[in-house]
Amino acid sequence: MTEMISPDLFASVPDPDGRFGPYGGKFVAETLMSALAELEVVYRGLSCDPDFQKEFDSDLAHYVGRPSPLYEASRMSDAIGGARIFLKREDLNHTGAHKVNNTIGQALLAKHMGKKRIIAETGAGQHGVASATVAARLGLECHVFMGAEDIKRQSLNVYRMKLLGAEVIPVTSGSKTLKDAMNEALRDWVTYVDNTFYIIGTVAGPHPYPMLVRDFQSVIGREARRQSLAMTGKLPDALVACVGGGSNAIGLFHPFLGDEKVAMYGVEAGGHGVETGQHAAPLSAGTPGVLHGNRTYLMQDQNGQIMETHSVSAGLDYPGVGPEHSWLKDIGRVNYVAANDDEALTAFHHWTRTEGIMPALETAHALAYAEKLAADMTPDQHIIVNLSGRGDKDILTVAAIEGIEV
Amino acid sequence: MSRLTPCFETLRDSGRKAVIPYIVAGDPTVASTVPMLHRLVAAGANVLELGVPFSDPMSEGPVIQRGHERALANHVSLTQVLDMVAEFRQGDQVTPIVIMGYANPVERMGYADFAAACAAAGVDGLITVDLPPEEVGPLNVELQKVAIDNIFLISPTTPAQRVGTITANASGFIYYVAVKGVTGAGHLDSSDVGMHLDVIRAETTLPICVGFGIKDAESATAVGAMADGVVVGSALIDTMTVAMESGDSLHDGIEKAVTLLGSIRTGIDNM
Structure with missing residues (x-):
């Protein structure tokens, strides 16, 4: 690509219209435009307010327990015999995933804006749990929209949300997964926009969400950078993270984007295989379009209808991706690859047995790719993998796939 | 110039209001759409709004969502919607048609190809729910080349200082969304509508039509007294589908919707 890779370039996005190159923007119904403008003004004010920070x-x-550790997975690294692999342990956060970094930030925004009711969409339930958690803590009413299909495969998280006092609303339209939950959350927001704050769980949606979610999640990369220097005396040679909407990946990548020598790999859900069409890998096999308020790579048919996706992991089962990832793909800064269901399941077992760390199925996609990547590198090099969430929530899914009754 | 401006001028000269039905193209069947459009004109529709089915209709309430789902189950694409408009034009060269939908099918077709195809089919105007003025620039350039009106939504949450930005990009008419919410939802507060219409009229001489929340002759009349036209969507589709679910034939279901539109026409004309 023609653009120079420099720290300035990455600090320049999004532009004032919320664009990352041709991606991003505010493609929403008129009713939401003033709410987005208000949110942007409040956020821009608070983001440079030292008290808010x-x-x-x-x-x-x-509350969350940060900084999360950077852990060297020595046994796995030795077994592979290539690069040293470090894990950024977001699974050790309160609620068990990186999602809470963002919900803490957005809940503070909601509090400052005087909103008494929060809504959220969720796929795997991690963002729903993280939203229900901050709502409980701040005494806010919380409604979580979740696809009926996802409610079936993530029953533990559904119960957790209910215990936390949230109302979980099953979404039965469309494919009954994350994208439909987001449609329904947007419909709710249009209706109750005066008293409601919509906590979007990923770096997608209309501006300013991709920007503010990125900013809240960037704590991951800032810590990892410091920890890498302290533990190894240098920056990592490569970063690896799974990408559904892409919030854990942006959170890890963003503070390193200007470091030319740090390679980056975003791992999408290859489902039954990208070549089968049954996957959730828009950056690997999609085309640009407009969905959920932003222009980005999408899985769509030739008529512009959004296609149903497939992934073993509910959290990656989304036909779009954050607009900043689309831009990072086009300018060539991040490599986007895919790991299939089978590879993720193998990695889930492999890491659980080798390191005693049970990853979320989403995270297992990143680990599957990291194993391959490390094998092609040398022991003087090191990789940081974002261990974005823990796998307890997926135990029943894994058992069901393997025909085991729990 | 599209058919919209002359249509509204004629209505204004005769002291009448526009009655604008909305249906989803290809719902409930592909073959029913064009005949239903002709029947709606016969029942008193002045402008037709034809919904382009989309997999993720984010601003629609349950009634119209189901309409989109039925149309997609019939594999109706944007190209086919334009074919339906062309077919309608064979029997009616006068009634303006506005197509209403979401950005992505238009993005996929490409703005220039889309504008040309609309012009060839006989489309007069376009409403794209998720293309606010901030995002519409490149599409408007193409629409203006072929004299197709771009119709914008203004909502109860639109600040007064933003109204001018919207009207500056608009032509044909302004669509005022009467309730905060999705289509078919909520209760219409006509005094609130009147207040907002005054704000819009201070910025533009374009006709203003009001939609979302108009269910029957009564609500249509309350709004029609203040606006240049009313849009009825969910109520028509609901009438049709409820009738068919309780055993009516496709023909009878459509006729019940047509009868509802006729009663709205009569109510507005006699107010």
């Missing part, structure tokens, strides 16, 4: 940092430290 202090409140956010304090919550991350004392």
